[in-house]
Amino acid sequence: MAVWVETERASGLSRRVRSSLAYVLLVISVVPILVGYAWLLIATFSYRTEGLLPKDAEGNVGGWTLANWAFVTDPLIWRVTLNSLLIALAMVVGVGLASSLAGYALSRMNFAGRRGVLSMTLILHAFPSVTLLISIFFVLQAISALPGIGDIFGYNTVGGVALVMVSLDLPLGIWLMKGFFDNISWDMERAALIDGASRFRVWWEIIMPQIRPGLAALAVFTFLTGWSAYLIPATFTIGTKVSNLPVYINYLMSETSPTNWNQIAAVGLFQMIPILVFFFFTQEKLLNIYSGGTKGGV
Amino acid sequence: MRVELRHLSKRWGNVVGVDNISLEVKDGEFVALLGPSGCGKTTTLLMIAGIYKPTSGEILFDGRVVNHIPPKDRNIGMVFQSYALYPHMTVFENIAYPLKLQKVPKEEQRRRVQHVADMMGIGHLLDRKPGQLSGGQQQRVALGRALVKDPKLLLFDEPLSNLDARLRLTMRGEIKRRQMELGITSIYVTHDQVEAMTMADRIAVIKDGKLQAYDTPDELYERPRTLFIAGFIGNPPMNLIKNVEVVVEGERYIARNEAFCLEVPAERGKKVVGQGKVILGIRPEDISLADDGEGVRGEVYVVEPLGRDDLVNVQLPGDTFVHFLADPALRLKPGMPVTLRFNTEKAQFFDPHTERSLLWQ
Numbered sequence A: 001m002a003v004w005v006e007t008e009r010a011s012g013l014s015r016r017v018r019s020s021l022a023y024v025l026l027v028i029s030v031v032p033i034l035v036g037y038a039w040l041l042i043a044t045f046s047y048r049t050e051g052l053l054p055k056d057a058e059g060n061v062g063g064w065t066l067a068n069w070a071f072v073t074d075p076l077i078w079r080v081t082l083n084s085l086l087i088a089l090a091m092v093v094g095v096g097l098a099s100s101l102a103g104y105a106l107s108r109m110n111f112a113g114r115r116g117v118l119s120m121t122l123i124l125h126a127f128p129s130v131t132l133l134i135s136i137f138f139v140l141q142a143i144s145a146l147p148g149i150g151d152i153f154g155y156n157t158v159g160g161v162a163l164v165m166v167s168l169d170l171p172l173g174i175w176l177m178k179g180f181f182d183n184i185s186w187d188m189e190r191a192a193l194i195d196g197a198s199r200f201r202v203w204w205e206i207i208m209p210q211i212r213p214g215l216a217a218l219a220v221f222t223f224l225t226g227w228s229a230y231l232i233p234a235t236f237t238i239g240t241k242v243s244n245l246p247v248y249i250n251y252l253m254s255e256t257s258p259t260n261w262n263q264i265a266a267v268g269l270f271q272m273i274p275i276l277v278f279f280f281f282t283q284e285k286l287l288n289i290y291s292g293g294t295k296g297g298v
Numbered sequence B: 001m002r003v004e005l006r007h008l009s010k011r012w013g014n015v016v017g018v019d020n021i022s023l024e025v026k027d028g029e030f031v032a033l034l035g036p037s038g039c040g041k042t043t044t045l046l047m048i049a050g051i052y053k054p055t056s057g058e059i060l061f062d063g064r065v066v067n068h069i070p071p072k073d074r075n076i077g078m079v080f081q082s083y084a085l086y087p088h089m090t091v092f093e094n095i096a097y098p099l100k101l102q103k104v105p106k107e108e109q110r111r112r113v114q115h116v117a118d119m120m121g122i123g124h125l126l127d128r129k130p131g132q133l134s135g136g137q138q139q140r141v142a143l144g145r146a147l148v149k150d151p152k153l154l155l156f157d158e159p160l161s162n163l164d165a166r167l168r169l170t171m172r173g174e175i176k177r178r179q180m181e182l183g184i185t186s187i188y189v190t191h192d193q194v195e196a197m198t199m200a201d202r203i204a205v206i207k208d209g210k211l212q213a214y215d216t217p218d219e220l221y222e223r224p225r226t227l228f229i230a231g232f233i234g235n236p237p238m239n240l241i242k243n244v245e246v247v248v249e250g251e252r253y254i255a256r257n258e259a260f261c262l263e264v265p266a267e268r269g270k271k272v273v274g275q276g277k278v279i280l281g282i283r284p285e286d287i288s289l290a291d292d293g294e295g296v297r298g299e300v301y302v303v304e305p306l307g308r309d310d311l312v313n314v315q316l317p318g319d320t321f322v323h324f325l326a327d328p329a330l331r332l333k334p335g336m337p338v339t340l341r342f343n344t345e346k347a348q349f350f351d352p353h354t355e356r357s358l359l360w361q
């Protein structure tokens, strides 16, 4: 017993040394990011910057200004923000719904071609979307030609971008959801069937509530993907009316000459604000989601 | 409700889960499906529940084939080993779920759930989530959920194996009692032969997907038809002694091998005589110490205290070992010489090749 206490004390000391070493390493590794964010914040409120120092036109320290934020009065930014939001929300709903249905079927049902679908989704997930840009363009053109639907999901529409983004994100979503469903015991489902539920009610009332944490994680991922999407919106939209925030930032870079970096920093920060607010209020829950997986409904 | 299985089989490709099982469960009867793990008990139960489709054969409820009736229309209640409670619902919602699906009015739901919960002794826990309950309480909720819709048939899949020994004993009695009170036909899957022996009216012994025997606990215990049943039923298990020959000496039937010569009652002996080398089965409780020094001589090999008795393994001459139950007060120790008396009134005999009983066909 005494021996045990002593080794415990000794290892307590070395543990303290080890954990402080870990902190030092962590601090060192996040410094570049922290400096970057500090610059972003300072730059948005200053005329120009040298390093982290805000400077005015004469090169003196100072020069604080709100001029970089003038864009918020421009209706265009709100149009673009709305587009970003629409794409992100469409992804959350589309990917969430389609992949939880497909994931459930792949996890629970035995149908012809199940293995094929599984390996195809995996291959599709590994496929870089850049290689598909041209073919997607033709598909969107074809959709554009359809009466009615073409105006919503065709080329150069927010709906079209959302549609493409959803389908590109589906393989990952389906695999994730299938994994969550795989973790739920069959017995629970059998119990519900015997209790008298239909297959659909089992899915909706018994299974879905239990993968809520997983579904939430998927929703967060897809929202972020949609919110910060650049490649697809940039390729399949022309003009700022239909583009989203990241594309708009790119447009600012090329339109203003010389590039007004401080304004771009402000728009960048503007794009980050909803995400920062969201993470600030949900960080504890998110940590649970990421680490906990499918610990059942709360 | 009367349940009948006719030539029921379930295969997945080459895997045989259940192989041609036929049996009948009478109305109100409590039947145990007993067999080692992986023998097809759960598969049989899930086919009766309608979760699995039989590969071949028929399931009949009250004489009506139900093969194509979905689980929800079979009016059964089932209790799973994992309890399978819905973790996001309260105890009340769990028990009320079958009623909710039947669109029973809210007020009646409340009344029936309360009634069942009180019967199971969990009436005060209705607002809890399953995660906040002990294993025994979860088990009661699962039982309540199975009972609430007044099912015609109750299915149990090893419902007690996740409980500690003490609670298992309590729940065993409780399930048996409820079943008797309510008179609901029940099929109870277990790998624990004590559970099957104590609870069931009849036991279906299953091995490798095949029905080995279907009989009352007493019959299985007193008249095992196969070597497998003899070894499987009874705790501690029956001693099975190989290379025993039964011969007639005048009026007397003698069972002998290199270790012993035992007189066997004539009605048993005459069925075995002339069968060559057979297997003699004798239960540990049918062997005792001979006080008069007349009997089979051997040497104590291992002593396992069971509390009330000591389970003593004795080495007989040659390489034969037998277990018997001894009074712990005798303080038997390894190496001590002992003389044993075999109660051959209870001796069983098996053909070593067919593994069938030579006494009971």
Ligand SMILES: Nc1ncnc2c1ncn2[C@@H]1O[C@H](COP(=O)(O)OP(=O)(O)O)[C@@H](O)[C@H]1O
Residues within 6 Å of the ligand: B012, B015, B016, B017, B018, B035, B036, B037, B038, B039, B040, B041, B042, B043, B044
């Ligand atoms: N869904 C399934 N697919 C393939 N084989 C299965 C399936 N379910 C059970 N089996 C096989 O059938 C046999 C019987 O299983 P089971 O009924 O669960 O046994 P028990 O309940 O008696 O332990 C086992 O060999 C098992 O591997």
Ligand SMILES: [Mg+2]
Residues within 6 Å of the ligand: B038, B041, B042, B043
């Ligand atoms: Mg089983």
